[in-house]
Amino acid sequence: xxIKKITPKPIRQDDVIGIxxxxxxxxxxxxxxxxxxxxxxxxxxxxxxxxxxxxxxxxGEDADRAGIINRMFADRKIKAIMSAKGGYGSxxxxxxxxxxxxxxxxxxxxxxxxxxxxxxxxxxxSSIMTVHGPTVSSLANQDPETIExxxxxxxxxxxxxxxxxxxxxxxxxxxxxxIAGGNLATLCHLAGTDYQPDFKDGILFLEDxxxxxxxxxxxxTQMRLAGYFKQISGILLGSFDNCGKVExxxxxxxxxxxxxxxxxxxxxxxxxxxxxLSFLIGRQAYLNADDKSLFFExx
Numbered sequence: 001x002x003i004k005k006i007t008p009k010p011i012r013q014d015d016v017i018g019i020x021x022x023x024x025x026x027x028x029x030x031x032x033x034x035x036x037x038x039x040x041x042x043x044x045x046x047x048x049x050x051x052x053x054x055x056x057x058x059x060g061e062d063a064d065r066a067g068i069i070n071r072m073f074a075d076r077k078i079k080a081i082m083s084a085k086g087g088y089g090s091x092x093x094x095x096x097x098x099x100x101x102x103x104x105x106x107x108x109x110x111x112x113x114x115x116x117x118x119x120x121x122x123x124x125x126s127s128i129m130t131v132h133g134p135t136v137s138s139l140a141n142q143d144p145e146t147i148e149x150x151x152x153x154x155x156x157x158x159x160x161x162x163x164x165x166x167x168x169x170x171x172x173x174x175x176x177x178x179i180a181g182g183n184l185a186t187l188c189h190l191a192g193t194d195y196q197p198d199f200k201d202g203i204l205f206l207e208d209x210x211x212x213x214x215x216x217x218x219x220x221t222q223m224r225l226a227g228y229f230k231q232i233s234g235i236l237l238g239s240f241d242n243c244g245k246v247e248x249x250x251x252x253x254x255x256x257x258x259x260x261x262x263x264x265x266x267x268x269x270x271x272x273x274x275x276x277l278s279f280l281i282g283r284q285a286y287l288n289a290d291d292k293s294l295f296f297e298x299x
Contacts, residue, residue, distance in 0.1 A: 010156035024087025066096030086113030116182025133278030173263035175234035207238030207271030239271035
């Protein structure tokens with residue numbers, strides 16, 4: 001894991017959040033509902049017209065989508081960058097991203113699902129903590145707990161602690177480390193590339209949606225063979241929405257990691273469900289599977 005991490009400045013009232021579309025086109029009604037929620041929290045938005053472009057299942061050409069993100073990082077008036085939607089397409093942008101510009105102008109990059117590849121790559125190549133949290137469009141259908149968590153994370157409220165009362169203990173124990181990870185399928189597709197993440201000494205967060213149990217088994221097996229799980233300190237599982245019986249998913253993790261000594265706690269409310277709690281990729285955390293808790297260090 002990265003030792004010298006850059007924590008972007010917290011977002012304040014009237015700060016501008018730039019909105020980008022790294023992946024798929026988005027529903028206009030949901031998008032503007034999300035924009036209004038962002039404004040209701042006291043923030044302004046910068047919405048380039050280019051993000052409304054469409055190229056089949058992508059929100060425009062790869063170089064154009066990446067170029068908007070690069071310009072957002074270079075623009076000092078923009079204090080954070082938020083993805084309009086996930087879907088598919090972020091992985092195609094990785095060769096076009098200017099990580100040096102991002103490191104010179106650190107700011108929170110926010111999203112989840114397909115956006116996981118960008119959260120991971122900015123953390124790896126720019127040393128910037130990123131935000132695993134909602135997209136603009138997903139805000140339209142998420143609950144007050146999600147919105148409150150999103151606000152508290154990007155404004156860097158002091159201590160953020162989660163008591164996962166209905167969590168499921170897959171392996172007992174305690175661990176600490178920088179939390180990282182994201183969408184299982186998206187991160188799996190980075191295996192064998194120059195962008196494969198290094199989760200050494202970290203707590204690995206995983207979530208997914210609409211993946212059958214045998215596919216989850218296959219992805220975890222591939223990731224194991226690719227070295228993803230070497231020397232990690234723990235695993236935290238988010239929601240596995242529409243992936244079949246959750247008990248079957250947990251049993252897969254039990255089988256795959258039966259020889260490991262690190263703790264595994266499931267049931268953290270982050271991912272594709274109604275509640276999608278936000279957290280910082282790279283923030284030091286303490287995972288206690290025994291009492292079903294997750295604590296983050298102050299920044």
